[in-house]
Amino acid sequence: xxxxxTNFIQQARDILGPKGLVxxxxxxxxxxxxxxxxxxxxxxxxxxxDSSQALAExxxxxxxxxxxxxxxxxxxxxxxxxxxxxEILLSTRRLTKVRAIDxxxxxxxxxxxxxxxxxxxxxxxxxxxxxxxLASGGSATIGGAIATNAGGMGxxxxxxxxxxxxxxxxxxxxxxxxxxxxxxRKDNTGYDVKQLFIGSEGTLGVVTGATLRxxxxxxxxxxxxxxxxxxxxxxELLAHLRGVFGExxxxxxxxxxxxxxxxxxxxxxxxxxxQSQTPWHVLVEFGLxxxxxxxxxxxxxxxxxxxxxxxxxxxxxxxQAEASALLALRENxxxxxxSKGAAIKHDISLPLAAIAEFLQTAAEAxxxxxxxxxxxxxxxxxxxxxHYNLLQPVGMxxxxxxxxxxTITDIVHDLVHARSGSFSAEHGIGxxxxxxxxxxxxxxxxxxxxxxxxxxxxxxxxxxxxxxESAAQDKKDV
Numbered sequence: 124x125x126x127x128x129t130n131f132i133q134q135a136r137d138i139l140g141p142k143g144l145v146x147x148x149x150x151x152x153x154x155x156x157x158x159x160x161x162x163x164x165x166x167x168x169x170x171x172x173d174s175s176q177a178l179a180e181x182x183x184x185x186x187x188x189x190x191x192x193x194x195x196x197x198x199x200x201x202x203x204x205x206x207x208x209x210e211i212l213l214s215t216r217r218l219t220k221v222r223a224i225d226x227x228x229x230x231x232x233x234x235x236x237x238x239x240x241x242x243x244x245x246x247x248x249x250x251x252x253x254x255x256x257l258a259s260g261g262s263a264t265i266g267g268a269i270a271t272n273a274g275g276m277g278x279x280x281x282x283x284x285x286x287x288x289x290x291x292x293x294x295x296x297x298x299x300x301x302x303x304x305x306x307x308r309k310d311n312t313g314y315d316v317k318q319l320f321i322g323s324e325g326t327l328g329v330v331t332g333a334t335l336r337x338x339x340x341x342x343x344x345x346x347x348x349x350x351x352x353x354x355x356x357x358x359e360l361l362a363h364l365r366g367v368f369g370e371x372x373x374x375x376x377x378x379x380x381x382x383x384x385x386x387x388x389x390x391x392x393x394x395x396x397x398q399s400q401t402p403w404h405v406l407v408e409f410g411l412x413x414x415x416x417x418x419x420x421x422x423x424x425x426x427x428x429x430x431x432x433x434x435x436x437x438x439x440x441x442x443q444a445e446a447s448a449l450l451a452l453r454e455n456x457x458x459x460x461x462s463k464g465a466a467i468k469h470d471i472s473l474p475l476a477a478i479a480e481f482l483q484t485a486a487e488a489x490x491x492x493x494x495x496x497x498x499x500x501x502x503x504x505x506x507x508x509x510h511y512n513l514l515q516p517v518g519m520x521x522x523x524x525x526x527x528x529x530t531i532t533d534i535v536h537d538l539v540h541a542r543s544g545s546f547s548a549e550h551g552i553g554x555x556x557x558x559x560x561x562x563x564x565x566x567x568x569x570x571x572x573x574x575x576x577x578x579x580x581x582x583x584x585x586x587x588x589x590x591x592e593s594a595a596q597d598k599k600d601v
Contacts, residue, residue: 127167131188135170138180143217145169157206158259159461162554164206166193173217175234175292175300175331182329183298184416185211191587194325196267197238199259201470202553204324205267208588215266218331220243229337230289230306235266235330242335251337253459254281254373257423266330272322274549276374279505280410281293281338284321291317292332296580306334312340319575324551326584327579341371341410343417348438350401357405357481358506360433364407367424374408375505382456382501389459396449397436405434405504406453408446415445429459429597456501460512467528469511471539478507481542487538488534489513493527508548511535536563543548554588 136144145151146168146515155164172178185192193207195214200552218236219534226249233242233360239253239260246253247590254277257263263273269291273284281287290305303317351357357377363370380402388394411417418439440446460466473481482500489496495516502509513531534560536546548560560569576583 127190128188131190132168132185134184135168137182138177138184139172140177142313143171143173143177145171151212154212155206155320157198157200157203159201161204162206163211164193164208166207166210167211167587171214171217172457175462178213178215178218178329178331179294179298179300181213182294183294184583186297186582189582189584191584192329193503193586194266194270196235196264197262198258199257199263200267200271200553201550202547203557204271204551204553204586204589207566210587211403215264215328215329215331218266222332223253224249224337225306226251228306229339231335231337231589232304232306232332233265233335235264237265239265239268240271246337247340250340252340253287253335253337255284255287258457263335265335267331269321269333270323270325271551272549273504274503276408276503278503278508278549279375280370280373283409285318287336288317288333289336290334291320291330293317293320293330295328295329296582296585300331301328304332305333319579322551324553324589326576326589326590327585329530329585340474341373341412342597343409343411343414344446345409345411345421345436346420346440346449347407347409347421348396348440348449348452349405349407349425349428349434350397350399351403351405352401353479354403354435354482356401358475358478359537360405360428361475363431363433363503364424365427365538367420368409368411371409371411372407372505373410374406375503376406376453376501377502377509378404378406378453378456379498379500380404381497382459382499383452385459385463385499386455387450389462390451390455393452393455394448396438396452399436401435406449406508408450422597437483453501456499457510460499460514463497464515464542465511465524466515467525467531469509469513469532469535469546469549470548471509471511471535471544471546473509473542473544475504475507475537477542477547478504478509479546481538481544485511485535488538489531492531492534493519493524507544552589552595558588 191210193210195205203455214234218234220234222232243253257275268284291303293301428434497514499512540563
């Protein structure tokens with residue numbers, strides 16, 4: 124971007140106030156690198172409005188000057204969509220009000236800059252549950268989670284962010300402020316406009332507020348850890364437990380032995396849950412309605428699974444502290460990888476019936492490309508979402524391994540696509556997966572998305588370097 128016009132700067136300062144406009148490099152720096160240190164950006168200006176109205180006026184000003192914008196929430200995204208490459212950076216971090224909570228209707232209305240943890244705490248004050256859990260929940264914001272349609276471990280029972288949103292407030296690319304903050308569960312009056320903005324990654328507008336669904340907190344929560352030999356046994360166990368408990372299973376996480384070993388090495392106070400060592404593990408959380416017979420039911424179901432050789436061994440957490448310790452083993456896998464060398468990461472989803480065969484086929488193909496690759500595989504098996512992460516082989520230089528990134532990623536995603544899966548289950552597209560959009564999406568689907576973008580943002584000012592236009596155009600050129 125060329126140097127900003129002087130009259131723009133002054134007008135922006137009038138709208139945002141003294142704390143709302145940042146240009147000093149040292150203050151900009153934390154906003155320009157994502158946490159894995161893969162993407163680094165630049166911006167001439169950071170705008171930090173403290174209200175929806177101020178944000179709308181600032182976006183309107185940018186539209187008048189035809190200045191592109193990259194919106195950013197908590198800067199916890201994993202595909203680079205929130206890191207500007209010369210655009211104005213628009214942060215929602217100062218939009219932090221919990222606007223209203225209705226315990227009887229079980230709804231919560233918040234600003235976009237409220238973090239997931241703050242939303243959960245506001246719900247907990249009324250003994251209610253806001254169920255979206257991410258390892259970055261203390262930093263990730265509601266607006267960012269909506270823009271990326273975030274998932275997490277509770278999707279099996281409660282759904283993605285899309286399922287938790289009742290209404291939205293959004294600033295459009297021309298600066299208009301759309302108030303769609305409905306709390307209705309039913310409103311069959313034409314297009315459900317809010318759905319356009321959920322998962323749009325800031326390319327169609329900026330979410331400034333939301334009305335969220337809350338849930339009754341289950342009376343009894345039980346967490347178990349089980350060891351098993353094969354991933355297909357985990358799929359069998361899920362079906363077995365669903366047959367007993369139905370929708371009372373909150374989390375069902377698959378964890379490879381390699382992933383567990385990384386965490387045990389990373390966390391000084393971590394302990395192996397089971398005495399026996401198995402190739403695969405599952406973490407299961409139940410939210411049960413019966414506080415009296417619930418634990419006995421779980422124990423009986425595990426005994427049955429053991430008799431049917433689905434699992435080798437299992438433990439039930441005896442306290443909240445033990446449950447938290449088991450959950451920490453799963454939550455710290457990503458952090459544990461950072462010190463173990465170069466990684467090639469994939470966020471994929473597959474039909475449950477295809478997972479075991481995919482894992483075997485993919486491992487064989489990758490071993491041919493990079494012998495000795497360490498397979499750090501974990502994820503939300505209950506909804507088919509795996510984080511298929513590959514760590515550099517011992518003895519191979521990081522750059523040598525990363526030079527194979529494109530080839531290995533094509534292998535993984537081609538195998539996923541051939542099994543009717545998705546190359547991005549919950550992280551989005553950003554700038555990391557533009558090539559995959561071109562490779563796997565149909566021309567009709569890309570054209571539809573491009574038409575929406577052109578209609579809502581004809582000057583291509585909202586996150587213009589992302590994938591709607593470029594993917595559609597490149598698809599035509601193939």
